[in-house]
Amino acid sequence: MQASIHEGTAVPSAAKVGEVMQAIADHKGCGTSGGSGKASCGSAAGQGDLPTEIWEKVKNHPCYSEEAHHHYARMHVAVAPACNIQCNYCNRKYDCANESRPGVVSEKLTPEQAAKKVLAVASTIPQMTVLGIAGPGDPLANPEKTFKTFELINKTAPDIKLCLSTNGLALPDHVDTIAGFNVDHVTITINMVDPEIGAKIYPWVFWKHKRYTGVEAAKLLTDRQLQGLEMLTERGILCKVNSVMIPGVNDKHLVEVNKAVKSRGAFLHNIMPLISAPEHGTVFGLTGQRGPTAQELKALQDSCEGEMNMMRHCRQCRADAVGLLGEDRSAEFTTDKIMAMEVNYDLDTRKAYQAKVEEERVAKVAAKQEELSTLAGEMSDIKLLVAVATKGSGLINEHFGHAKEFQVYELSTSGAKFVGHRRVDLYCQGGFGDEESLETVIRAINDCHAVFVAKIGGCPKADLLTAGIEPVDQFAHEFIEKSAIAWFKSYLDKVNSGEIEHSERGDAEIRQGALISAA
Ligand code: CLF
Ligand code: SF4
Numbered sequence: 001m002q003a004s005i006h007e008g009t010a011v012p013s014a015a016k017v018g019e020v021m022q023a024i025a026d027h028k029g030c031g032t033s034g035g036s037g038k039a040s041c042g043s044a045a046g047q048g049d050l051p052t053e054i055w056e057k058v059k060n061h062p063c064y065s066e067e068a069h070h071h072y073a074r075m076h077v078a079v080a081p082a083c084n085i086q087c088n089y090c091n092r093k094y095d096c097a098n099e100s101r102p103g104v105v106s107e108k109l110t111p112e113q114a115a116k117k118v119l120a121v122a123s124t125i126p127q128m129t130v131l132g133i134a135g136p137g138d139p140l141a142n143p144e145k146t147f148k149t150f151e152l153i154n155k156t157a158p159d160i161k162l163c164l165s166t167n168g169l170a171l172p173d174h175v176d177t178i179a180g181f182n183v184d185h186v187t188i189t190i191n192m193v194d195p196e197i198g199a200k201i202y203p204w205v206f207w208k209h210k211r212y213t214g215v216e217a218a219k220l221l222t223d224r225q226l227q228g229l230e231m232l233t234e235r236g237i238l239c240k241v242n243s244v245m246i247p248g249v250n251d252k253h254l255v256e257v258n259k260a261v262k263s264r265g266a267f268l269h270n271i272m273p274l275i276s277a278p279e280h281g282t283v284f285g286l287t288g289q290r291g292p293t294a295q296e297l298k299a300l301q302d303s304c305e306g307e308m309n310m311m312r313h314c315r316q317c318r319a320d321a322v323g324l325l326g327e328d329r330s331a332e333f334t335t336d337k338i339m340a341m342e343v344n345y346d347l348d349t350r351k352a353y354q355a356k357v358e359e360e361r362v363a364k365v366a367a368k369q370e371e372l373s374t375l376a377g378e379m380s381d382i383k384l385l386v387a388v389a390t391k392g393s394g395l396i397n398e399h400f401g402h403a404k405e406f407q408v409y410e411l412s413t414s415g416a417k418f419v420g421h422r423r424v425d426l427y428c429q430g431g432f433g434d435e436e437s438l439e440t441v442i443r444a445i446n447d448c449h450a451v452f453v454a455k456i457g458g459c460p461k462a463d464l465l466t467a468g469i470e471p472v473d474q475f476a477h478e479f480i481e482k483s484a485i486a487w488f489k490s491y492l493d494k495v496n497s498g499e500i501e502h503s504e505r506g507d508a509e510i511r512q513g514a515l516i517s518a519a
Contacts, residue, residue, distance in 0.1 A: 054267075057184050057238055060129045060354070061161060062325050064185060064238065064268060066313050066418050069325045070394040071357045074130040074163070075121050077114035078106035078319040079145045083137035084169050085205040085221065087191075088283035089244060089274055095319040096135035096165075097244075097275075097282075106136050106320035106330075111145055113335060115152035119345045120338045121322055122157055125329070126353035128322075130185075132163035135319035140170040143177070150181040159347060161185065165242070169205055169221055171228025179235045186232050187270075188225055189242040192250050193260045195219040200249050203283070226264060233265030240268040240311065245292050245300060246284070247274070258304040269304060270311035273297050273510050294447060294508035298419060312420045315405075324392045326405050326421065364394045367482040372415050374489050382492065382502055383412040387422065387445040387469075388480050389453045396475050396483060400456035406445055409480070411488040416481040423511045440511070442467045447508040449491075452483060468505070 047055040062069040083096065090097045095106050109117065121128050131153055133139040139146040150162050164178065165187040178186060192198040198218025205217040212220055232239050241261045243254050250257075258269055274291040276284045283289075292300075301310050315325045323329035387406035389398035408420045422444040425437045438460055445451060450470040454477060461471045475483035494500045 053236075054238070057161070061163070061185060062130065063132075063163075063187075063270075063311065063314070064240065066311070067361070067394075069313050070390075070392055071127060071361060072130070073125050073128040073322070073324045074132055074317075075118065075125075075128055075322040076106075076132045076134050076317060076319050077117055077149060078108050078136050079111055079114050079149050080133060080135055080139040080142035080319075081108055081137050082141045083167070084141040084207065085138070085167050085217075086203050087167075088201055088203065088289075089246070089276060089285075091281040091285075092137075093281065094136070096137055096167075106318055107335060108136065109320075109335065111148035111152055113338075114149045115156055116343070117333055117335075117338050118153055118157055118160065119343045120341050121333055122160065122350065123344045123346070124332075125323065126350045127357055128160075129354075130161045130163050131157075132165060134165040134187075134317070138167050138170070139164050140166045140174050143170070143174060147177055147181060150183065154181060157345060159350065163187070165189070166228075167221075168225035168228050169207060170224075172224055172231055175228065175231040175235065178232070179237060183237065185238050185240065187240040187242055188229055189244070190222075190225050190229075190257055190261060191243050191246070192218065192253060193222050193226070193257050194253060195222060197250050197253050198222060201246065226260065229261060229264045229266060238267045239265065240270055241266045242270045242272060242314075244274050245271050245297060247290055247292050247296065249289070251292065251296070251300060254300060255304060258308065262308040266308065268309045268311050270314050271297065271301055271304065272314055272316055275316065275510070291510060294420070294422065294444075294510055296507075297510070301419075313418060315421070315423075326390075326392070326407070360393060364479050364481070367479045368415070368485065371482040371485040371489075375413050375415070375485065378413040378489075378492060380413055380492050380495070382495065383410060384488075384491075384502075385410055385419070385448045385505070386472075386484055386487070387448040387451040388484070389451070390480060394480050395477055396452045396480055397454050397477050400451070400453040400460055400471070403453070406441075406448075406451065407480070408445070408448065409484050411484055411491075413492075416484040416488070422508065425511075438463055440509075442469065443509045444511060445469060445508060447505045449505060450487065452480070452487070 058064040060068050060072045062072045062074050087097060118131055133146050133149060153160060153162065162181060162183045163185040164183055168188040168190065171188065191201050195215045195218035198221060199215045202218055202221060204211050204213045205221050207220060229239055243257055245251050245254060254271060261269060274284065276282065276289050276291050278285050301312055304310055313325060318330065320330045321328060322333055386409050388396055388409060389400055389403040390396060390407055391398045403424065405421050405423045407418065408422060409416045410419045424441045424444045448469055450472050451464060452472045452475060456471050456473055464471045472487060495502045
């Protein structure tokens with residue numbers, strides 16, 4: 001059976017729901033606890049202040065727990081091609097941009113093919129714990145295919161958590177079915193609660209055989225989204241809200257959206273950057289609407305963090321993504337390959353592997369706590385960012401030249417806090433185009449003081465130093481947070497002794513192109 005508060009009953013008692021929702025409302029600080037010692041879903045392997053029912057749901061969900069995303073993988077199955085609204089950042093040629101970057105296209109599957117794929121991935125990647133349906137259109141505009149897939153997975157792979165991402169228009173009509181299939185996690189993309197702003201984002205919505213446009217369409221959409229959110233949280237289903245930050249359109253308004261969704265019981269808010277380029281063929285791409293810079297995005301996320309848990313590790317995955325959030329193994333699991341694969345789904349092997357992962361998580365947190373004690377008594381108000389090359393497991397275990405993304409941590413006397421990631425072009429491409437790609441790497445991490453890597457060559461090292469970014473390879477294959485804290489301590493010592501002078505860094509660029517699977 002899937003671990004769930006729905007076990008044995010689709011709807012928990014009102015008193016129970018009230019208790020759990022209060023606990024969610026009281027629980028803040030995903031990723032913010034740093035040195036406060038307060039464990040949280042975002043930063044510790046332990047349960048901390050989370051109620052057990054919530055902890056069971058988030059502890060190995062890579063999107064709902066920042067800490068879990070270093071260790072656990074998710075997969076999407078692209079069973080839902082149709083959509084019932086139009087977003088100005090979407091081109092239907094590609095996947096639903098509410099969870100995907102424009103520019104990548106997924107292979108569409110039948111529910112039966114999807115079920116086979118889930119078993120194939122679960123046998124190959126034992127730390128894959130979550131199946132999400134996120135497109136390529138809207139899952140609830142394709143309810144038969146979506147729910148048939150969930151039904152099949154519930155039967156064949158009961159240890160896998162089910163997850164759904166929707167624009168919310170059809171949500172109120174399906175809440176009971178969602179609860180009935182033990183779907184514990186639902187994401188709703190909510191970009192506005194003001195229909196005047198909504199009219200700038202959505203040209204039309206299609207509801208009950210009728211097309212609505214302008215403010216009327218946006219009003220209908222926001223009413224249905226908020227109603228759906230309330231209905232889900234009343235049933236104890238954990239809800240994440242995705243919002244696309246569109247500078248000059250809804251960037252300031254998203255603070256209001258944050259308050260509106262928090263008051264309706266949302267667990268997590270994920271503010272994602274608009275990714276927009278003319279070649280995507282979207283309305284925003286063609287009209288030159290820009291996306292935010294890295295620091296604009298961080299400032300908005302920081303300003304909302306006092307209100308509720310903020311997700312900062314979203315990778316805007318494609319609708320057939322497979323693997324850890326920072327990697328894309330979808331090319332290993334195409335329909336042809338799956339049909340030819342011998343599937344050996346073994347629950348005991350999966351459990352044994354995941355028990356090992358848990359040991360690693362505990363060791364990582366213990367190492368961080370020990371290092372954190374060295375900062376006790378430090379009075380500095382310096383805060384700075386560092387970039388990290390990692391392949392997962394919370395380790396500095398990637399070569400600079402092989403990194404397709406860098407994770408970004410904010411360091412202060414409170415400790416190391418994950419604040420985002422930056423996708424980059426591979427620096428090492430067999431000697432071709434290296435100079436150009438190094439410039440794009442530097443632009444992507446230009447707001448960082450240092451970059452932690454397992455290994456780095458002499459040339460990029462020198463160029464990084466010239467750009468004011470210190471390459472750090474002395475912590476190869478060690479835990480990220482423990483190492484970052486140790487480095488920060490020595491940085492503070494150097495500032496205090498006058499050996500170096502602390503200075504602020506500039507802004508950085510968010511990469512606008514598509515990530516093409518390298519597998
Ligand atoms: Fe997929 Fe979304 Fe479920 Fe995660 S993704 S349906 S909640 S299992 Fe995660 Fe990917 Fe970001 Fe989505 S990183 S795009 S938030
Ligand atoms: Fe595109 Fe998703 Fe918006 Fe539908 S909901 S228009 S698929 S971004």
